[in-house]
Amino acid sequence: MSDKVSTRRELLKGGAVAVIAAGAAGPALARQDAAPAAAADAAAPAVSTDTLHCAEALFDIRYTDAEREQVLAGLDDWIARTSQQRAVEKPNTLAPSCMFDPRLPGVAYRSQPNAVSLSGHGAGPLPGNDADIAFAPVWQQAGWIRSGALSARRLTEIYLDRIAQYNGTLHCFVTVTPEIARAEADQCDRALAEGRLLGPLHGIPYGMKDIIDVAGVAATWGATPYRERVAGQDARIAVMLREAGAVLLGKTTNGALAYGDRWFGGQTRNPWNPQEGSSGSSAGSASATAAGLVAFGIGTETLGSIVSPSHRCGTTGLRPSFGRVSRSGAMALCWSLDKIGPIARSVEDTALILSAINGADPLDPGSLEAGFEADAGRDVRGMRVGWNPAWFENGTDADRAALQAARDAGVELVEFSLPDRPYDALLASVEVESAAAFEHLTLDNSDDSLVWQAPQAWPNTWRRARFISAVDYVNIDRFRRQVMQDVHAAFDGLDAVIGPNFAGGMLLITNYTGHPQLAFRSGYSRQRTRTIFGGAQEDAGEAEFRVPQATSLWAPLFEEGNIIALGRAIEARLGVATERPSGFA
Template sequence: MSDRHTTRRRMLQGLAVGAAGLAAGRAGAQEQNAPQSVPGALGAESPAAEAAAITPDTIAHAERVFGVTYTDAEREMLVEEIDQWIDRMVRLRQVDKPNTLAPATIFDPRLPGLAYREQGGTVTGSGRAAGSLPRNDTDIAFAPVWKQAEWIRSRQITSRRLTDIYLARIAQHGPRLECFVTVTADIARREADTADAEIAAGRYRGPLHGIPYGMKDIIDVAGVRGTWGATPWRDRIAEHDAVVTTRLREAGAVLLGKTTNGAIAYGDRWFGGITRNPFNTDEGSSGSSAGSASATAAALVGFGIGTETLGSIVSPSHRCGTTGLRPTFGRVPREGAMALCWSLDKVGPLCRSAEDTAFVLAAINGHNPTESGSLGHGFDCDAGRDVRGMRVGYNPQWFENAADPDRAALQAARDAGVELVEVSMPDLPYDALFAVVEAESAAAFEQLTLSNQDDSLVWQDAAAWPNTWRRARFISAVDMVNVDRLRRQVMTAAHDMFSGVDAVIGPNFAGAMLVITNFTGHPCLAFRSGFVNQRTRTIFGGTANEDETEYRVPYASTLWAPLFEEGNLVALGRAIEERLGVADERPEAFA
C-alpha cells in the first residue's frame, strides 16, 4: 500500500459495499416469509434454451467484461461445451440454500505455524469511582455502563428504574431517530425485575447485570421480529435466540428491543425510514449498525450490539460518536445472526466509553461448537492498565492531512507515555478484496436477484445491494481464487506490521486500514476523538444538500491491535479518552 493519506470521503466513495454499512452474522433462526424461486426467474429456463442463445459473438462481447481476449477458434471451442456448464449452474441455483447454510471453506485469521498469546478470561475495570447516583434521569441515562453497573451493584438504583428511564426516552425520542424496529417493553421489564430479585438475593452476575441494551435487528431473539431491515422479511418472527442473545441474557443484561440496520446490513436506510444521527438529525447515522449507534449516542440504551463486515461498527461510531469495538474475526459467535459474508462478519459492542466495551465483549466472547469459523480464545483485559511503554504504531503520512481530532488522539497517546513506532503496509491492490464481499453477499441473497424481489428493497442505486449483486454475477471464478490468494498475502503483511507493536493508531479510513484489518480479521476500537463542524452529509460523507448550515458533530479515530489483543485497545482507548475529555458531550436535542 502506498503511504498516501486516504481521506474518509475518498475511501467511502471507493467502496461500493464499504464503510457506509455492512455487517454481520449467520442466521440460526428459521427463515420465514423469505423470497422463493418463481417461474421464469433467471436460471429457471431449460439448459437447452439457455445454450441455444450462446454464440461465438456472445463470447466475444463477454470478453470485455472479464478483461480477456480469445481468438475466433477459441470462441468456437468454448461454445461447443458451454451448455454443460450452464446446465450445472442452473441445477445448482434450484437447490435450496437457506441463509443458515455456510460454505465449506472457512476463513481463519490465524496464520499457520504461529502461536497466539493464551488468555484465561480475566476482565477488570479501571477502578475509577462511579460517584453517587445523579438525581436527574437524563444524567443517569447518559452515564457509561461502568458507572451504571456500580450503582446497580451497590443498589443505589434498581434495574427496573433504569429500564423505565430508557423506555421513556425511547418513547420520547425513538420516533425522531427512527432507531428501533421493535421495542420489547414487556421483555425488558420482566428481565429487569428478575435482575433486581437476583441482586437482592446476593446473586450478582457481573457488570452487565441489570443493564438495558439494544440488539441489532439482524441478530435473532426468539418470538421477536427479526426483519433484517428489508421489506421481504418485515414480518419475519425469529424462532430461536442467537448465541449472543443467550449469552447476554446469562450475563443479566436487559433487552430493550431490536435496533435498526440498513436493509440487509448496508447503510442506515431500512424499510421503515432512515436512522438519524443524534447530533444532526437531518442526516443518517451511517450504518449498518445504525440504530445501535444512534440509540447509544442519544442515551436510549445503556449499550448496543452491532455487527461489522466492512465498516458497520466503525462508520456509525464515527458519525454518532459512540465507541465501537470490532473483535477479532471468529471470537464472538454469529449463529443466529443473518449471514451477509461468512468470511468477514463479526459481532461487537457500541458503547459510550472504551471501558464499557470490555464488559460487553467478555459476556459474548467464546467458542460456539455448532458454528463453523468460531474460535475459542480467552479474553483478558485490565481497563485500568498503565499504558506507559506500550509500543504503538503509526504512519506519519496518515496524519499529514488528518483532521484535528486525529492529531489530538495521537498527541494524547504520546502524552500517555506510549512509545510511537512508525509502521507501513506494502503497496497492494487492496480494493480487489471487495470482490469477496460482493460475491459472498450475492450468494447469500441469490433468490432476491433471481426472483427480482430485489426491486422491493427501499434503496435502489448504483451503490446499493441490488446492483452490486447483479454485478457480482460477472466476477470471474479464477479472479476470485486469486483474490483469496491476495488476502493471504495481506494477512502475512499485516502480521509482520503488528508483530512489533501492541497497537496501531490512525484516522478511521486512512491507509486502507479499515479494509485491510477487516479482511485479515484484526480487531479495532473506533473512539470519539473530538468534534468538527460539518454540513449535512450523505451516507458516503458528501454534502447532502444546498443548505450551508454547519453542525457540531462527533469525529472518531481508530486503534487496531494484533489478533486477540482487544485488551490493549481498551486500555489505550481509556487512557486517550481520559486525556481528550470529549466522550461525555451529549447531543443537545436529547440531553
Template sequence: MQGVPQGLTGNEAEGSGLTVDTLSEAEKILGLDYTGAEREQMLSFVESQLESIASIRAQAMPNDLAPALTFDPRLPESPEPPVQEVFAPSGDSGSLPSTDTQIAFSSAVSLGRWLRDGSITSRRLTEIYLDRIERFGGQLECFVTVTPELALQQADEADRLLAAGTDKGPLHGIPYVMKDIIDTAGIRTSWGAEPYKDRIAENDATVTRLLNEGGAVHLAKSTAGAIAYGDIWFGGVTRNPWNPNEGSSGSSAGSASATAAGLCAFSIGTETLGSIVSPSERCGTTGLRPTFGRVSRSGAMALCWSLDKIGPICRYAEDTAAVMSVINGYDASDPSSLRSNFAYDGTADLAGMTIGYVPGWYEEADDVDKAALEAARSLGATMREVAWPDLPYGDLTTIVLAEAAAAFAELTLENRDDELTWQDDNAWPNSWRGVRFYSAVDYIQLDRLRRRVMAEVGAVFEDIDVLIGPNFAGGALVATNFTGHPCLALKAGFADRPTRTIFGQPADESVETFRVPRATSIWGPLFGENAVVRVGTALERALGVSDEHPSAFSQ
C-alpha cells in the first residue's frame, strides 16, 4: 500500500526494543493469535507505527482542537427542528411571596414575571441569592468562585434597562450559576482539577455570551467533578442538600446542588454520559439534556467531542425551556453545532400527543417510577407500549474513555494524572491508561455499532412524541447520549436511602436512612424538546412534589 513507511526488518526492530515475543504478548491484550511468521513480517510495520505515534505526540494538541470527523445525530429520516423561535410559558405566577426564602425557591419564569411587573428588582433578587450563597455555599462545597461584584453590576444594568423599557427576554435579570468547565472571561475556570485549578479564561464561552446578551446575572462558578466526572474536585466533595453526608453526584455537581438548595434561580450544566441526569436524580432538580448540537460548546472544556452537551438545571420543568430559548443556536466556532430554532408552547394541552413506555422497564421499577407512569396516564395523551432495542449499549462507553484520553493525553504521558485526587479503579487516570490498549480497528467497529444504535433508537420515536421511563432502565441513558436524543430528568417522588457512593451503593454499613428525591426521565426525538418539556410540566403538576425542597435550606 502506497504511503506506508517500511521501517526496519529482522527479528528485532532496531532502536525500539520490539521483538516477535513482544508482539506475541501484546496479542493477548487484543484477543489476537498470529503465527510466528506473521509476527516477524509485521515487526517493521509496528515499528513504523510507533514512529508515527511519536510524531503525533510531539504536536501541540490544545483542548479546543476538535477532531476532523464530527458527530451528527441526524439520520436521513430524522425530524427537522422547529421553523420559528417560540417561548410561551403557561399559567399565572400569582403574587410575589412574602419571604426571601420563598422568593429564592420560586421558578425562574415566575421571577421574570415579578421583575417585569415591578414586584421585585434584579438587585434585590441577586442580593437574596448572594446572601444564601454566603450562608450555605461552604456547607455544600458547591462553588469554586463567587462573583458578587459582577452579579450586582449586571443586576443594576438589568434593572436600568427594564426601567427604560428594554426587555432582553425570559432570563432578563435572573441570577444563575455556571458550571466551572465553561469559560467566563477574566474569571477562574478550573475544570475541577488540580492541574488547572489556577486557570483563568481569556474569553467568554458562547453560552456565557448568550446569557449575558439575554440579561442573565452571573452569581458564581459552580463546582464540577474533576475533568467532568463525579463530584470530587480539587477543593473537596460537593454535597447533596437532601443528605450532606453524601456527594451530589456529577459531574454537574455544584450546579445541581446549588439549584436544589435555592442558591440561584437556575444553573448551567453539561452532560457527556449522565452529568445532568445523574445529579438531577440525586439532588432533586430538573435537568434538560438537549439534542446534541443544539447548544454551542465553544469555550467549554472538551471531554468527548462526539458526546458533550450543555443544558440547564432548574427546579421546574418550564424553566428549562426558558433557559434553552436563550442558549440554543448555531455557532460556526463549534464544529458539531447544528442550525436549529427552539420552540416551546406551554399553553397547549397534551391532547393528540402519544407517550410511549416500555412495560418491561417497570417490572423492577420502584414505587416512584410506577407512580410517574400512572400519573402520565392521567395527562390526556395517548399511552402506547413500545419495544426497546436489545443492543450492547454499555460497550459504547469505550468511546468516551478514548476521546477523553485523547483530550487529556498530556496528563497521562507526563504522569500528571497522579495530581488528581480521585485515583480509584473507575477514575480517569486508570481508565485513560487502560483504553490505550483498545485497537483502532475495534474502535471503528464500535463506531459502526453506534450507527446501528442511532437507527434502532431513532425508530422507537417514529410513532410516539415522547418516551417515559426510569432514568437508568434498559441502558436508555447511555443509548440516548450516544444517539444525541434529548432527555428531561425531573423529581417524581422520594425514597428512604442510606448515604451512597457516587455510583449509588451504600457508602458504609450504617442503617441510618435519609429521605431523598427520586427522578424519572422523559426522552424525545431529535429536536423534540417542546414535547419533552410540555409532558414534563404536566407530569410535574400531576405528581405535586416539585415544591418540596431540602428542609435544611428552606427554613
C-alpha cells in the first residue's frame, strides 16, 4: 500500500486539510445569503494569448499559438457566464445537485435491524464523589438514572459546575446553555417519575459542536464573520438527541469554519497538556469529554476532525459511514465528505449515542437509510481482522499493544494492503468544495478576518482552489470511484482492519470512500508541547508531558457494529481508558 500519505503531519504539510470536519447545510448568516460582490480592486486586465500561455503552467498543459488564439475567441463569453453564475444567491444550505453515495453499483449491503445491546455488566453503586460520577461512561450513568440512584438534574449540575470551573482553562465551550440544560433535565426526571423512558440517552448531558444548529442558540461556526449568528431552527440531530433524552449543556468549540482548534475566542486546549491545542476541528467536544465536562460530545468529520482530537485528548471517536447520520442543520463544508458522529470516553458509549442519531433524513440529500445493529458484548473470537505489518513496525508501543490485545481476544489476523496509488490527489475535493461553500469570503476579502492566516489555513487554500482545473476535478472524482472499488475489494472477507490512526493513508482513503473508523485510547507516550501538525512547538522547551494516544479500527460500509464489539474487547484488555487527566480529576 502507498505510504505517500502515511502520517497526519505529512498530509497536512502537503497542503491537505486533515484537521477538518463538518456536517451539511445549516441556515446561513444573512450576509452569506446575499449575492457575493467581487473584490473592490481595479478591473481585471483583459485576457490575452500571453495570459493563456502563462496560465498553462498552472495546469501542466501546453498549447500552440494557434490553439491559444482559438481558446481566446470564446473566452470573454465564458468569463461572463461565470461572473453571472457567481451573482446567483447560494446560501450554505444549498447542496450540489450531484451528491456522493458510498455504495457501489451491484453490491448488496447487509440489511440490519435497529438493535443495540450492551455488554451486560451492571452500573454498580453510585459513587459518593462528583468527579467519579462525571467521568463515568454514559452506559453507567444511564443505569444509575434508570435505577433512581442519580437524577438527571444532579448530573447536569455536576457538569455545569465543572464547566464553570474549567472552561476558562480549556476554552472548550463557546456557549453554555444552563437554562436549556436544567429544563431538559427536569423534564427527564418528571418523565421517569411517570414511568416513561425517553430513549437510550435519558438524562445524559452532552456538548454539541458549534457548527450544528440548536434553535435560538448561537451557532458561530467558530469564525469571526459569524460570531453573532443565532440558529433559527434545530438541526435534525439536535431533535433526535432531545427525543432520545439527552440534555444539552451548550455548544462546544471548533476551529474556524471546521479547521483546527483556533477560533475567534482563542485556542481550545488538551486537558492532558493545556499548553497545547486539542487538535480539531471537533476540538471542544473532545476536550470537554476528556476533562469530564460532558458525558459525551457530538463531533463532525470531513477529513480527520473526530479522529484527530480523539487521538490527542484520549477520547473515543466514532466516524460513522457516510450518509448514516443526518447533516441537515449543520454547516456545510464539503458535501461529499461531511459526517457527524459521537465522541465519548468508552467504546460502548458510542453504540448508545449512534443508535440515537442514526436514521435517514429527506432534508439531507446525502442521507441514506441504513439500520444500525451492534452488540457491544459480542464474542469476537474468529473475527477476521486485516493488518499491515509495516504499519506496526513504524507505529508506537500503544499501537502494538492494541494489536496484541486483538490477538489475545482470539481474532484471526489477515494481511491487508491497498494498491499503490496517488491518494493525495483526492485532496482537491475538500479544497474545491469548501472554497465553493465559502466563495463569498474569498471574493469580498472577508476571509482576512479569520484568525488563522497561515499557508495551510482556509483563506489560502480557497484562493489556491480557484486554479484547480474543472477537467482535472472531474477526473479526480472518477479516480475516487476507483479507490472505492479498491477498498471494497480489500475488505472482502474481513470484519475489520486495525492500524495506527494515520498509517498507510487509511484516514484519508476511508473518508473518501465513506467507510467508518473508530479511534480508541490504546496507551500513553511522553511528548513535548505540540503544534496542530504534531511536531514540537518552537517554544516548547524540553519539558515532556504524559499524553494519551489512540489506535484505529475500520469496518466495511455500515458495519460499525463490528468495530464497536472489537474495540470494546481490546479496550477491556488494555485497561487504559479510565485514567483521567490529572488537572481535572
